[in-house]
Amino acid sequence: MDYLLTEEQREIRKLARDIARNTVAPQAEYYDRHDEFPWDIVKVFARADLFRVFIPEEYDGLGMGILEICIVAEELSRACSGIALALLGTALGAEPLLIVGSDEQKKKFLPRLAAGEALAAFALTEAEAGSDPSGIRTRARRDGDFYVLNGTKQWITNGGEAEIYSVFASTDPSRGPRGLSAFIVEKGTPGFEFGKKEDKLGIRASATRELIFNDCRIPAANLLGKEGTGFITAMRTFDRTRPCVGAQAVGVAQGALDHALAYAKERRQFGQPISSFQGIQFMLADMATQTEAARAFCYAVARMIDSGAKDLSRYSAACKVFASDTAVQVATDALQIFGGYGYMREYPIEKYFRDAKITQIYEGTNQIQRQVVALDLIRTAGRET
Numbered sequence: 567m568d569y570l571l572t573e574e575q576r577e578i579r580k581l582a583r584d585i586a587r588n589t590v591a592p593q594a595e596y597y598d599r600h601d602e603f604p605w606d607i608v609k610v611f612a613r614a615d616l617f618r619v620f621i622p623e624e625y626d627g628l629g630m631g632i633l634e635i636c637i638v639a640e641e642l643s644r645a646c647s648g649i650a651l652a653l654l655g656t657a658l659g660a661e662p663l664l665i666v667g668s669d670e671q672k673k674k675f676l677p678r679l680a681a682g683e684a685l686a687a688f689a690l691t692e693a694e695a696g697s698d699p700s701g702i703r704t705r706a707r708r709d710g711d712f713y714v715l716n717g718t719k720q721w722i723t724n725g726g727e728a729e730i731y732s733v734f735a736s737t738d739p740s741r742g743p744r745g746l747s748a749f750i751v752e753k754g755t756p757g758f759e760f761g762k763k764e765d766k767l768g769i770r771a772s773a774t775r776e777l778i779f780n781d782c783r784i785p786a787a788n789l790l791g792k793e794g795t796g797f798i799t800a801m802r803t804f805d806r807t808r809p810c811v812g813a814q815a816v817g818v819a820q821g822a823l824d825h826a827l828a829y830a831k832e833r834r835q836f837g838q839p840i841s842s843f844q845g846i847q848f849m850l851a852d853m854a855t856q857t858e859a860a861r862a863f864c865y866a867v868a869r870m871i872d873s874g875a876k877d878l879s880r881y882s883a884a885c886k887v888f889a890s891d892t893a894v895q896v897a898t899d900a901l902q903i904f905g906g907y908g909y910m911r912e913y914p915i916e917k918y919f920r921d922a923k924i925t926q927i928y929e930g931t932n933q934i935q936r937q938v939v940a941l942d943l944i945r946t947a948g949r950e951t
């Protein structure tokens with residue numbers, strides 16, 4: 567479909583698509599099998615200026631919007647969403663800094679991210695605090711010109727590989743989520759260590775690690791925004807990044823569909839290609855229709871964000887739900903089209919099936935997204951839209 571992209575948006579899509587085809591796709595199986603972080607591909611992204619897409623021009627970026635991040639997310643994820651996460655996890659980790667960081671903080675950290683010299687990560691989740699951030703136990707205590715952090719974050723994308731972490735910790739436990747504050751913590755700060763690396767179902771090229779803070783002293787200048795605004799910063803971040811998870815899901819769906827279509831044309835049974843059977847044709851038609859609808863939805867929400875629209879939460883949540891449910895369904899059907907071969911690791915399709923699932927879980931599970939949509943529907947019932 568023609569999304570009336572600008573010349574610049576078409577160029578960035580072509581750049582990401584070429585890298586996905588020529589560099590990511592040929593190595594996707596290797597990184598998946600070896601559970602290794604794709605540093606050599608990160609260097610290719612950096613040389614192509616892909617990390618500059620989400621950084622403003624004044625901090626050495628290209629100053630592009632959420633739509634351009636979605637385009638890049640989709641193209642890279644079409645080849646391998648685990649590898650794409652080195653970039654997307656950095657975009658997520660940078661977002662609190664972009665939203666509430668001071669000019670001084672931005673000058674200090676963003677140019678390194680723009681150049682791809684450093685990756686970023688976003689650290690909210692803990693063992694007892696997943697969907698419910700009121701369970702966060704990591705504490706940040708003010709001590710003169712420093713904050714002292716204690717606690718453990720779990721399942722942090724880019725954990726251990728990133729240099730710059732947006733960390734959410736409580737500065738006032740009596741206030742629950744309203745007592746949370748956001749901080750930048752740099753790798754190498756004494757008292758900041760990494761725990762176990764997770765062994766995962768999918769996105770295996772992405773590093774998911776524990777972050778451990780043990781009397782970790784960080785400069786008070788690393789507080790992002792004001793004390794007590796961390797929860798709002800995290801939610802504002804998700805409003806802007808959930809369409810990018812949606813776009814990641816669209817990429818996974820499109821990649822699975824590409825493989826299924828090629829296989830259906832080539833595989834013969836009953837003396838003819840299986841693509842000639844209506845049962846297969848209807849599956850392909852539904853997969854293509856759902857994928858296109860998910861893409862259109864994510865792009866529309868991304869455009870809303872880029873135009874400065876307010877009250878985005880419902881739409882960001884809804885497009886993430888729709889796209890991630892689509893990715894899981896399309897990848898399941900794609901595997902079905904491959905029949906028994908689809909179940910085998912020598913074929914590429916089972917990886918899409920494994921990679922699709924996470925998009926229904928992270929940056930808020932789809933149950934939580936549906937809650938966001940429903941609460942906003944109820945709150946605004948009867949108003950003109």
Ligand SMILES: Cc1cc2nc3c(=O)[nH]c(=O)nc-3n(C[C@H](O)[C@H](O)[C@H](O)COP(=O)(O)OP(=O)(O)OC[C@H]3O[C@@H](n4cnc5c(N)ncnc54)[C@H](O)[C@@H]3O)c2cc1C
Nearest residue numbers: 688689690691696697721722723774927928929930931933
């Ligand atoms: C591979 C991976 C990478 C991740 N990367 C990051 C990262 O970079 N940074 C980060 O901070 N976090 C990250 N996460 C954490 C992720 O965001 C959480 O796993 C997610 O928010 C859900 O939390 P939970 O797993 O504790 O599930 P829980 O909150 O324990 O939920 C369990 C189940 O209960 C349901 N549920 C919970 N509350 C409700 C409710 N009110 N109504 C209905 N159903 C409900 C959930 O939908 C889910 O089905 C990552 C997770 C994974 C697996």
